[in-house]
Amino acid sequence: MFTGIVEELGEITAVETLDDACRFRLRGPVVTDGARHGDSIAVNGVCLTVVDHEGDEFTADVMAETLNRSSLGVLAVGSRVNLERPTAVGARLGGHIVQGHVDGTGEILERKPSEHWELVKISLPADLARYVVEKGSITVDGISLTVVDAGPDFFTVSLIPTTLALTTLGLKQPGDPVNLEVDVIAKYVERLLGVQGGTR
Structure with missing residues (x-):
């Protein structure tokens, strides 16, 4: 974990x-x-x-x-x-629960820099869109991020200078692929409720 x-x-x-x-x-x-x-x-x-x-x-x-x-x-x-490395039992959960099991890949679509942060738009496979919500968590190339906006086939995240300097998202350009892992809790809830594709 x-x-x-x-x-x-x-x-x-x-x-x-x-x-x-x-x-x-x-x-x-x-x-x-x-x-x-x-x-x-x-x-x-x-x-x-x-x-x-x-x-x-x-x-x-x-x-x-x-x-x-x-x-x-x-x-x-x-x-x-x-x-x-995996988190130790009893350690602080600084991001969110990440399994290391990639659900799919997206692509960097656009980067919009500003003075103190950068907005990055990433494509989202259709079968994962229902798990991604505004202000929810998503893992991009192993980085726990908060979703700013969630569309039917994309989402955006804001990156602070530390993330840009210390991870691959500071290097990736439009067209580059990224690994995506959605919040596992959303998948479990869907399964328990018997929901498939947003319908019961």
């Missing part, structure tokens, strides 16, 4: 392409501190398992299902990524 509070901006240092998967080597001095084989680390919002760890780098295998459902498939050597 994660909170969507990115701990550091890491980097892809190697990519090994396999038949139906790939293996990433990533650099992240903060998240590798004390890391062990089998630990979980969120990479751009995707929960990956540490296969090997040496110095400030770790490797993680990514299966075809994950590559198909997320934007990890576009990563290459030199790509910057958001990294977060």
Whole structure:
């Protein structure tokens, strides 16, 4: 379980392409501190398992299902990524409940900078739109954000200077893909109420 509070901006240092998967080597001095084989680390919002760890780098295998459902498939050597270790039991929940299970991908549509913050518009797959509400939470590339406006096929978020400086959203441009994870509580409520597509 994660909170969507990115701990550091890491980097892809190697990519090994396999038949139906790939293996990433990533650099992240903060998240590798004390890391062990089998630990979980969120990479751009995707929960990956540490296969090997040496110095400030770790490797993680990514299966075809994950590559198909997320934007990890576009990563290459030199790509910057958001990294977060799982939250400890009893720790502060600084963002919101994040599973590291990507629901789909969106695309940066527009960026509107201002003096102290920036408004970013992101496309939203139709099957996820019902889970995204104004002032609700959404995870974008592993970052817990508050929705400013929610449309039928887009949403907007406001980014403060810290988010712009310390995460990939400071680097992404229109046309770039991002991983999306909606609030899991909304999905559970829908299931419990027997609601599908907004109707009972």
